[in-house]
Amino acid sequence: MYINFWYPVIQSKELEQDPMQIKMLGQEFVVFRDSQGNAHCLSNTCTHRGGSLAGGKVNGDCIQCPYHGWEFDGAGQCQRVPSLGPNPNIPGRTRIDAYPVKEKYGMIFAFLGDLPEEDRPPMMEIPEFDDPEWRPTWINFQAEVNYERSIENGLDPAHNEFVHPNHGFSGANSEYKVNDLRWIKDKGWGPAFYHRFNSPGSTDDKWGQIKKAKSDREAGSGTFGPSHLWTYIRYGEGREMHQYLYECPIDETRTNIWLINMRNSFLEPEMDDEVNRRNYEVVMQDVVVLNAVHPKITPPTNNKEFMLQPDQPLLKYREKLKEFEQWGWRIDTQAVAATGAKAAYAIPSPERRNSKGWVIDSIPLVAATAPASKAKAS
Numbered sequence: 001m002y003i004n005f006w007y008p009v010i011q012s013k014e015l016e017q018d019p020m021q022i023k024m025l026g027q028e029f030v031v032f033r034d035s036q037g038n039a040h041c042l043s044n045t046c047t048h049r050g051g052s053l054a055g056g057k058v059n060g061d062c063i064q065c066p067y068h069g070w071e072f073d074g075a076g077q078c079q080r081v082p083s084l085g086p087n088p089n090i091p092g093r094t095r096i097d098a099y100p101v102k103e104k105y106g107m108i109f110a111f112l113g114d115l116p117e118e119d120r121p122p123m124m125e126i127p128e129f130d131d132p133e134w135r136p137t138w139i140n141f142q143a144e145v146n147y148e149r150s151i152e153n154g155l156d157p158a159h160n161e162f163v164h165p166n167h168g169f170s171g172a173n174s175e176y177k178v179n180d181l182r183w184i185k186d187k188g189w190g191p192a193f194y195h196r197f198n199s200p201g202s203t204d205d206k207w208g209q210i211k212k213a214k215s216d217r218e219a220g221s222g223t224f225g226p227s228h229l230w231t232y233i234r235y236g237e238g239r240e241m242h243q244y245l246y247e248c249p250i251d252e253t254r255t256n257i258w259l260i261n262m263r264n265s266f267l268e269p270e271m272d273d274e275v276n277r278r279n280y281e282v283v284m285q286d287v288v289v290l291n292a293v294h295p296k297i298t299p300p301t302n303n304k305e306f307m308l309q310p311d312q313p314l315l316k317y318r319e320k321l322k323e324f325e326q327w328g329w330r331i332d333t334q335a336v337a338a339t340g341a342k343a344a345y346a347i348p349s350p351e352r353r354n355s356k357g358w359v360i361d362s363i364p365l366v367a368a369t370a371p372a373s374k375a376k377a378s
Contacts, residue, residue, distance in 0.1 A: 001025045001147075001249045001331045002324050003347055003365070004113030005225040006123040008246040008258050011138065012106055015039060019063055021054030025112060025331060026251045027347055027363065029099075030054040034061040040074035041110040043097040043346040047078070047359040050344060053096075072096055076351065093357045097349035105129055105260055106138060107246065113329070114348040119372075121189060124224035126244055128262055134242075135267045137276050139259040141283070145290040147227050147247050147255040148298045148321070153286055154229045154245060155221050155313040157181065157195050163285050178310040184222065191316035192222025194232075223317055226324060227255075239265045243279075252333060253296050259283065328368025335364035 009022055009031055019032035021044060028044035030053040042063065044053050051067030058064070062071035062079055071080040076098030078090050100111040105126055113120070128134040143150065153159060157178050184192040196218050218234045227247040234240050242262040250256050261279055298318070299305060307315060324330060336345065345363040352362060 001252070001333065002226045002321075002329045003331065003363075004111075004115050004327075004329045005121055005227070006102070006109045006111050007227070007248045008256070009041060009101075009108045009110050009248070011140065011258075012039075012103055012108055015108060017058065019054050019056065019058055021052065023250050024110075024248050024256075025347060025363075026249070026333070026336065027345060028052070028054070029110070030063060031108065031110075032058050032063050034058070034074055036061075038074065039101050039103060039108050041099045041101050041108075042072060042074075042076055043349075043360065045096070045344050045346065045360055046070055046072075047094050047096055048081075070094070074098060076349070092355065093359060095351070095355070095358070096360065097346045097358075098351065099347070099349055105244075106136070107258065107260075109246075111350075112347045114350050114352050116350055116353065121225055124228040124230065124244065124246070126242075126260060126262065128242065128264075133267075134262045134264050135269075135272075137261045137263075137272050137279075139261070139276055139280055139283070140257070141280075142250065142254060142256050143287050143290070144253065145255055145287065145293075146253055146297045147249040149290050149293055149296070150247060150255055150257065150286075151223060151227060151229050151245075152298070152314045152317060153290060154231060155191070155223065155317055156311070157193075157219075157221075157313070158310045159286075159289070163289055164282055181310075181312065184220070186316075189225050190223030190320050191313050192220065192230075193313055194218055194220035221313070223320070226321055236265075257283075323370075325366055326368065326370040327372035328365055329372070330366040332364040332366050 007024055010020065015031055015033055019030050022029045022031055029041055030044045031039060031041045033039055042053065046053055046065040046067060048065065048070050049067055051065045053063050053065050053072065056064045056066040059071055062073050064071045069082040070078055073079050076096045078094035081088055081090055102109045102123065109123060111120055129136060179196050181193040181195050186192070220232045221229060223229050227249065229245040231243045232240060244260045246258045248256045259279060261275060263275060302315065302318065344360050346360045348362040352358065
């Protein structure tokens with residue numbers, strides 16, 4: 001798992017008056033709205049006695065800890081300590097980590113890392129989101145899978161033939177192969193490619209029999225950072241479906257996944273439920289396979305899996321993750337596990353670069369071996 005990227009937290013419509021506890025990157029966070037309706041994301045651990053802020057309540061522009069009533073604003077600064085009476089001198093060390101937030105695409109995203117604004121990786125964009133000729137739908141689900149396995153599945157051009165009956169022929173096509181991949185220039189945040197494919201819908205026979213199956217459809221996929229992925233499917237003249245997967249690791253073996261599906265046909269609102277039903281059916285086909293993958297987490301070296309030419313997108317993705325690790329952005333999960341219940345950690349926030357003396361320790365990271373030169377690219 002990696003810091004210094006934008007992660008999906010919750011759909012905007014789900015965050016109302018009560019604070020909510022969200023687990024991301026193996027750590028607990030609290031999200032809430034202040035009196036102006038602005039969303040905030042903070043580390044969930046109170047610096048006083050470790051209380052869970054999400055169990056408290058919103059008081060004006062602050063979140064109040066349920067244990068002793070300490071109140072923290074959206075910037076993580078402690079504004080009230082009831083046991084000290086009115087107008088006390090509150091030490092700065094009482095602060096907690098607060099993370100930059102964006103509300104976009106009907107979602108709340110948080111930047112979980114300590115980079116200053118000018119150095120942060122951008123968010124994966126949805127260019128057509130506000131185009132009236134496209135219509136969005138949302139699906140959210142949690143899967144008992146490692147997020148890297150999930151992202152690699154989305155990059156895998158060979159699995160559709162066998163995992164998705166509507167996308168392939170379940171191995172019945174004796175002439176099946178993965179067609180040549182057309183690579184898209186890497187903008188610094190992950191590999192991307194297109195390839196042509198055939199499917200039951202691309203035959204001349206309405207029952208999908210293998211008669212004149214031809215590669216007249218095209219799909220493209222690409223990653224953006226460690227856990228976001230887009231897929232574009234061109235399934236007819238002027239008819240496309242663009243899918244954006246915003247994934248957030250809950251921990252190493254569980255993932256919270258949002259699928260924002262954009263379509264430029266069948267735009268009637270009454271089609272939304274059917275689109276979501278079909279998409280959910282497809283993703284559950286993936287989840288069934290991924291639940292049985294062994295090991296659950298991607299092996300540390302590629303020689304523990306026999307890779308072939310069609311697996312190049314996965315290998316390029318793994319190379320990109322190694323690059324993020326070299327920049328010092330990978331969480332040292334072994335070090336975290338070694339402390340067990342004896343330590344509380346926080347994902348480092350941008351304010352840690354400006355202030356010293358934090359009560360809650362910054363989460364251990366794998367040591368950097370190279371400067372994050374591409375972190376300034378967009």
